Amino acid sequence: MPRPCPPGRTRPKRWSAATASPPLADSRLMRDDVLAVLNEAYRAVVEGLGSLADWGAQGSRPDQFACDIVADEAAFKVLDAAGVGVVSEERNAQGLERDIVVVVDPVDGTSNAIRGIPYYAISLCAVDRQGMQSSLVVNLATGTRFEAVRGQGALCDGRSIVASDCSTMEAAWVAVCGHPRQEHPWRHMRAFGATALELCDVARGLLDAYVNTDVDAIAPWDYLGALLVCHEAGAVSTDGLQRPLVTTDPAARRAPVVAATPSLLAEAVGYAWPGQAREIADR
Template identity: 30%
Template sequence: MSALDTAELLKVAEAAVDQGRKVTDTRAPGKLTSKGDRDMASEVDFAVERAVRAFLERETPQIGVLGEEEGGATGGTRWVLDPIDGTVNFVHGAPLWGISLGLIHEGRTVAGVIDHPMLGTRYAAAEGLGATCNGLPIQGSECTRLSDALVAVGDYAVGPDAAVQNAERLALTQLLFPRVQRIRMIGTAATALTWVAAGHFDAMVMFSNKPWDTMAGVAIAREAGVLVLDLDGSDHTPDSRGTFAVSPAIREPMLDLIAQATS
């Protein structure tokens, strides 16, 4: 990996997220824009993205920006932004949503900041520097038995191909519920990954990997000692099919259930 001052860039990321936080602190969701079947973006999604993008383009013009709502850089070193991860929760007034900003460098996520305005928590990490919540170090779960595990799963798909896409998701749910302590679906990948990083969840499985949803959380979880993998057990990258974060001791039994669900 070529030289990159991740400590300084993490400071930039935190300042950029502060710009987005100012928007969410002062604005209601406003008008909704449809993005397909039961999917939408609010006025705040667009406003946060524009505020964060403008800050990053000013402070780090050498680094591209990819945002969920307005696109942008798809290669090279780039920031990846989800202005409101958990928009459905946000527009319903549920507090489980966050501003998620990650940094990809040479095909790997190397830093991330996820801020939960309604929960009062900010998670941050950069490669080699550890992970924090509100400035205090965090560590992933030490769960050793699947029967003790609290496992988060990603949302079910919507849209014209939802039935096909959801077959594996439903299969995994059927395999998990008799074997783990409980299953949770909270509607925000960013929050789920931070909660694995903090040890609140013992594992998280998503059958998708959109970079704005996952990259910041992947960086935070890894720095907290969590394994973050693709669905086949290989190392997670921005091009992975899915996102699997897990306490190391339950990696194998969880991978076995994912393999059964996807076979």
């Protein structure tokens, strides 16, 4: 049975690449149309991976595997048919001039997937001229799904979510990417290996912050889908070096820091990127 649609939201209609023509040829899709396309891409990925015998077969580069390739092909077929641009970890960017560009990581947390650790996801974010418009992140092992639409809040499995009210590092549960630069000040530290899901766990209050300590480790497809979920859930974010986080440049690399509250964000940046802490605190 379909999940009930939350108050104030209309259920996205199901769009299918099999219906031949894109919903709108010029890519100026309505928000529900976009979310329907993201959902269709997710379903195509699940179907593609369901028939894959060896997820860990080596791809064309050292950090690419069969599951990445199969998932990317499935998602791209749907997105391209919908008339949107596509920026993916697994292929050259296409259609960056289009009104809507979908930034996708077909399998975020591939190493977890190959080892059977149930913490890996597909992440999709539709970006328009105003920024992040719609996003969908789904844990491919458990089916837990997160979605957000700009200005309409964030959902986990159909229910509204909000970030925690944690305001100090000494009380915070923090996910970390990279090597801590010094003895950490937070209450608990976790490193789960899938940025999209870690950020979504900040959005729903399971974690209080996400800290990245590497300058150029994280690509837009790793974090954009979950970043919109975080923002719509009330969390705040920055880049460790004050670069814009919202970008469709496939060559861009960032150091995102996300926290439940502004004061916690300032402390997190002060730990990971001490030179930027005062600027964050003064905002």
